Amino acid sequence: MTIRSAALSLWASRLELRSRLSAQDRAIIAALPGRVERFGSSQDVVALGSRTTHSCLVAEGLVARFGQTESGARQFTAFYLPGDMGDLHSAVLPRVTAPLQSALHATIVFVPHADILNALEQSPALARAFWRDCVVDAQVSSQWMLNLGRRTAQARVAHLLCEMARRYQRIGGSVTGFPLDFTQGHLADATGLTNVHVNRSLRTLRESGAVEVRDRRVSVLDWALLAQLGEFDEEYLYLRPEERDGNENPHPIRAAVDAV
Amino acid sequence: MTIRSAALSLWASRLELRSRLSAQDRAIIAALPGRVERFGSSQDVVALGSRTTHSCLVAEGLVARFGQTESGARQFTAFYLPGDMGDLHSAVLPRVTAPLQSALHATIVFVPHADILNALEQSPALARAFWRDCVVDAQVSSQWMLNLGRRTAQARVAHLLCEMARRYQRIGGSVTGFPLDFTQGHLADATGLTNVHVNRSLRTLRESGAVEVRDRRVSVLDWALLAQLGEFDEEYLYLRPEERDGNENPHPIRAAVDAV
């Protein structure tokens, strides 16, 4: 199993959380070509201002999207784990408004837009699945905004850790322990805090017995407590496959009411 | 011209900023059915937890998407002006993760998902345009996150005002003066501040001679200054139609380099 096919397979499983794919759809995805590239610490994966011709699928490590103020302060706007297609949207809107950077290390599969566009022309179901994939990312963004604008430092950190826990769980991790391939500084840039204050928030969380972060790993000691401190409700992550067909089968009562 | 067709026309012109539409595509959009409904102050347009069967197109007024903490604090995550389809994405992902509410007043055209889905099945170009529309909203979200996480109160307010100015300009407003159909409290919930502090930030902005907000209207006195104070770079809004075909015509040099 090559790195490329492993990453594509992870991504396909992500798509299948929200869309039913035929065997042929899966075959199309598995056949997507891609150039593999490795990145070290804080390297540009997709630079600002460029116009891309490839979308980047994370195979290993962690990639972050970010924006920067004029004074240089950085704000992460999304994290991409293995199996996430960081800028699938660039296939339809190739101008780069927000750059992508590796955290500590990452392996990326660059998939040509031409092949992605070709895939969605072959299969309307895939086109739908791709769109949905972008929509889910947007809903995650909404939660991040709530986090940034209206939660205390401790809650922000706790919420982000909960999100990462669930997302790592999907790709084979455990909720009680998962890798955290970035520094407290990265955590700060994701939560709109400073590294110093993230450190203090983590200490508070540790002392409350909810979670422990050491050696690039997160150990969740009390999931219920952590989720409560972070006000975490995972609905927005759409990780429950049983609901993926809601669209094709609207709620009968609701539909009846609407028909009036 | 009915309210419905006026709103659909505004929306079509928004789509055409980023996608080339055929006469037939435009006809499909113009023919979309929709139930018109009026909303007063702070009313639910789309409630949390529901499963929608319609997407809502703003015809008049202002609609906001938001999230809430357990303590009840509210954070707006997007504003929708006339001509914006607030939850186009719900056509492919109908579960409501973040509710929509009118600000002071709004008129909405509810377009059935069935008709939207039918439209995109008839025209791949429309499918592409719809997807792009969602992607642009996501890029706006990125900027809001940067605003929330890393800018001072004054800059946050200035940035938001700049964004609103440009977006109103697109639909027939003037950059130097446009309506602001919401209170300082709404502005606070969009910038992650309190109404008190928004008031003070607005005062500072007024005293600096950049902008004045009175009687539900914004008067921009010095656009360059306001844009500078808000670190506003409008690239992310994708308001320049001349770039809409970038995807079909990738930059030749870049493409050549990539082919290696």
Place this chain on the structure above:
DNA sequence: CGCCAGATTGAGGACGCTCAATTCTGGTGG
């Protein structure tokens, strides 16, 4: 005229920031 929502202003407090020093860790070369 009273009422109400919103805007405005004041005073005090707290959360998170800045600056800076120290410790810890893993990796590297002598």
Place this chain on the structure above:
DNA sequence: CCACCAGAATTGAGCGTCCTCAATCTGGCG
């Protein structure tokens, strides 16, 4: 094996932005 180093984590002290609470003012409306 140890010294050394850079990056990261940790802790302390002081400060500032923004919040909280509260009062006053304004304009629209019944």
